[in-house]
Amino acid sequence: MKLRFLGAAQTVTGSKTLCTHRNRRFLVDCGLFQGAKPKRLLNWQPFQEAEKIDFVVLTHAHIDHSGYLPKLVKEGFKGPIYCSPGTRDLCEVLLLDSAKLQEEDASFANRTGHSHHRPALPLYTTRDAENALRLIQTVKQNDWVDLKDGLSLKLTRSGHIIGSSFVQLGLQGDYRSQLVTFSGDLGNGRSEIIKPPVSIPETDFLVLEGTYGDRLQPRGNVRDALRPLIHQIFERKGVMVIPAFSVGRTQEILYHLRVLEESRQIPTIPVYLDSPMANHATQIFLDHPEEHLLRFNNGELHSPICPSCYSAVKSADESMVLCMKDGPMIVISAAGMLTGGRILHHLKHRLPDRNNMVVFVGYQAEETKGALLQQGIPTIRIHHEEVAVDAEIKTIEALSAHADYQDILDWLKGLKQPPTKIFLNHGEPAALETLAQKIKATYNFNVMIPKPNEEIDLARIKSELNGRTA
Ligand SMILES: [Zn+2]
Numbered sequence: 001m002k003l004r005f006l007g008a009a010q011t012v013t014g015s016k017t018l019c020t021h022r023n024r025r026f027l028v029d030c031g032l033f034q035g036a037k038p039k040r041l042l043n044w045q046p047f048q049e050a051e052k053i054d055f056v057v058l059t060h061a062h063i064d065h066s067g068y069l070p071k072l073v074k075e076g077f078k079g080p081i082y083c084s085p086g087t088r089d090l091c092e093v094l095l096l097d098s099a100k101l102q103e104e105d106a107s108f109a110n111r112t113g114h115s116h117h118r119p120a121l122p123l124y125t126t127r128d129a130e131n132a133l134r135l136i137q138t139v140k141q142n143d144w145v146d147l148k149d150g151l152s153l154k155l156t157r158s159g160h161i162i163g164s165s166f167v168q169l170g171l172q173g174d175y176r177s178q179l180v181t182f183s184g185d186l187g188n189g190r191s192e193i194i195k196p197p198v199s200i201p202e203t204d205f206l207v208l209e210g211t212y213g214d215r216l217q218p219r220g221n222v223r224d225a226l227r228p229l230i231h232q233i234f235e236r237k238g239v240m241v242i243p244a245f246s247v248g249r250t251q252e253i254l255y256h257l258r259v260l261e262e263s264r265q266i267p268t269i270p271v272y273l274d275s276p277m278a279n280h281a282t283q284i285f286l287d288h289p290e291e292h293l294l295r296f297n298n299g300e301l302h303s304p305i306c307p308s309c310y311s312a313v314k315s316a317d318e319s320m321v322l323c324m325k326d327g328p329m330i331v332i333s334a335a336g337m338l339t340g341g342r343i344l345h346h347l348k349h350r351l352p353d354r355n356n357m358v359v360f361v362g363y364q365a366e367e368t369k370g371a372l373l374q375q376g377i378p379t380i381r382i383h384h385e386e387v388a389v390d391a392e393i394k395t396i397e398a399l400s401a402h403a404d405y406q407d408i409l410d411w412l413k414g415l416k417q418p419p420t421k422i423f424l425n426h427g428e429p430a431a432l433e434t435l436a437q438k439i440k441a442t443y444n445f446n447v448m449i450p451k452p453n454e455e456i457d458l459a460r461i462k463s464e465l466n467g468r469t470a
Contacts, residue, residue, distance in 0.1 A: 001171055001180060001458045003207070007031055007042075008426040009452040012211055013064040014042060015426060017182070021171060022149055026079075027056045028167050028182050028207075032067030032098070035365075043068065043123055051076035057153060058083035059184025060164035061090035062247070067098050070128035073135065080137045082145075084155050086163020086291060088136050089284045090247060097277055099129035141165060159187025159197035160401050161248045162288050166200060178204040180458065185209055185426070186403040186411060188217070193255045193285075193305065195293045197403075199414025205458055206419045210427030212404040213435025218397045223256050223265070225396045229359060230257075230266045230330070238355035239327040241391075243343045243370065245336035246278035248401045249362050251285045253332060255294070257307045271306070272322055274313040274342050275334040282306075316342075323349040327356070336362045338369035348382045356391035361399045405438050412443060421461055422447045 001021040007014025007029075014033035019026050033039040050072050058066055058081065069081065069091075083091070102122035109120035139145055145153045150172030155165035167182040181203040189196035200206075233240045244250045250273065260266045273279055286304065294304055313319050319342050322331065331350075333343040350356040364370035372380060373393050379386045403411065422445055424432045429449075436447040446465075450456060 001169075002455055003180075003423070003450075003458065004455045005423075005425060005450045005452060007033060007068075007452075008064075008209075009450050009454065010425075010427070010429045010432060011039070011452075012426055012428065013039065014068070015059075015065045015184075016068060017207065017425075019169070019180075021151055021169075024054050024147075024149055024151060025052055026054050027072075028169075029059055029065045029184065030056050030068045030072055030081075031065040032063050034064055043071065047072055047075050051078065053077050053079060055079040055147070056081045057155075057167050058087050058091070059158065059167055059182060060161055061087045061094050062161065062185065063094055063098055065184065066091050066095065069132040070095060070099060070124035073132045074124050074128045077135075079135065081132070081135045082137055082139050082153060082155075084141055084163045084165050085138045086161075086284070086288045087165070088138050088163070089287065090161070090163055090281065091136065092133055093277060093280045093284070094247070095129040095132060096126060099124055099126040144170065156198050156200070157195060157291070158184055159189060159191070159195060160185040161187075162194065162285055162291055166197070168200070168203070178458075178462075180205045180207075182207045183209050185211070185401070186408065187401060188403040188407040189411075190219075190398075191252065191293070191401070193252060193293055194291050197411060199411065201414060201416045203415070204420045204462075206422045208408070208422050208424055209402075210408070210424045210432045210435040211402045212400070213408070213424070213427050213431035213438075214433075215404050215431070216406055217400050217404045220398045222252075222396060222398055223260055225398070226256055226359075227260060227265050229357060229394060230260070230269065233330070233357055234267055234269055234328045236355045237327045238353070238357060238391075239350050240330045240357045240359055241343070241346050241350050242330065242332045242359050242361060243336050243338055244275075244278070244332050244334060244361055246275055246334050247281045249336065249399060250275070250278040250332055250334075251282055251305055252399060253361060254282065254307065254310070255305045257330065258305060261307050268307075268309050270309045270311070270329040272311050272313055272329060272331045273333075274319050274322060274331055274346070276314065278332070278334055279312040279314075282312075319345065322346075336370075337364055338373075344369075344382050347380075348385065348387055351380065351391050352388045354390040354392070358391055358393050360393075360395040363400070405435055408435065409438060409442050412439065412445070418443065418445050420446065420465060421458075423456070424449045 004018040007016035015029040015031035033042045106122040152170035154168040158164045169180045335341040
């Protein structure tokens with residue numbers, strides 16, 4: 001088999017690996033490039049011979065792993081898309097949302113003349129996303145599926161978000177079969193609500209993510225950090241605004257609030273979830289108990305992860321009314337990095353009052369509004385208005401859905417035999433370099449960092465190594 005790293009090679013987005021085995025061509029993940037403009041422009045390049053791709057396998061639903069599917073379909077791909085049931089459910093929400101954003105971007109460019117193309121067209125439309133969703137075929141986790149021509153597929157739990165899976169490919173050879181494993185995004189096993197990654201006892205080749213390959217995340221207790229902040233908000237009748245990513249982070253926060261309340265560590269306080277997508281993702285979470293890891297002392301309230309005084313805000317009007325409401329209360333809204341969405345309305349109303357508090361629970365990329373608030377700027381521009389920042393700004397770390405280098409090293413311990421080769425992807429160059437050194441130092445495994453578009457022939461690697469040991 002040959003691998004070509006079309007995306008997530010020495011970068012963190014656009015996950016897309018082209019695999020060729022005998023006469024079959026397929027993709028593992030089909031993600032969108034995100035972030036800086038030169039990266040995003042890559043999404044617009046034509047995909048060569050999309051109609052000749054036999055199938056796609058997804059590790060999980062995050063847009064940087066699935067968001068290119070509607071474009072691939074638009075360019076002629078008609079094969080099946082294999083993924084777990086949880087991934088399918090989340091893709092329905094995420095791909096349609098992504099298409100809506102593409103359409104909105106194009107119409108914004110047309111209104112403002114911000115485009116060289118007239119008229120500006122979306123990368124793909126809702127219709128393309130619907131066509132992609134129709135091609136999905138779910139695969140139960142833990143069972144081998146025969147894909148013909150000596151190729152088989154197994155998905156197992158990777159503990160990152162609902163549905164996230166390791167993709168294992170079995171290749172029938174002339175002498176013995178071989179295994180190729182893709183980690184996708186690896187969970188860190190510290191979530192209290194979703195099950196940890198399973199271990200992979202054997203694989204000949206491993207494509208491993210390294211997002212946090214040079215970082216150690218704090219191991220502190222989230223509830224210990226959250227508890228005093230909620231007491232403060234309650235006493236001064238303020239509003240706590242939590243910007244959170246819709247899939248994963250929001251459900252974790254709801255769960256922690258619920259446990260704090262149920263164990264009487266905090267008073268009952270109204271909690272509003274103001275993000276239609278997060279609300280949808282929470283429902284999908286509840287629909288997949290097979291992936292849960294929930295522990296409760298008492299019986300269940302009205303939903304197993306939500307606090308008792310919980311409301312999901314639906315319409316934009318309701319959201320506006322909520323902005324006017326008096327505290328004490330907690331408002332969870334998206335986008336997590338304040339790049340857009342309803343969270344901006346809440347901040348505009350709540351930031352000028354020092355009784356309020358903004359609590360960050362996720363990574364804030366450089367130069368985002370989130371990062372500026374964390375740096376302590378006195379005013380911030382929201383919707384063309386300069387808004388005074390008098391509210392308290394806090395950050396709770398220890399809530400990431402990715403593995404850091406120690407988690408990755410611990411997970412590699414599960415391998416009974418050294419793999420022939422590990423390929424590191426999905427990380428910035430410095431993170432991957434550090435991780436490669438740590439893996440070599442700890443296990444003496446063979447590691448390489450593929451370049452963008454580099455083609456790697458697994459049979460050749462195998463025979464070269466055999467030649468060396470012969
Ligand atoms: Zn992910």
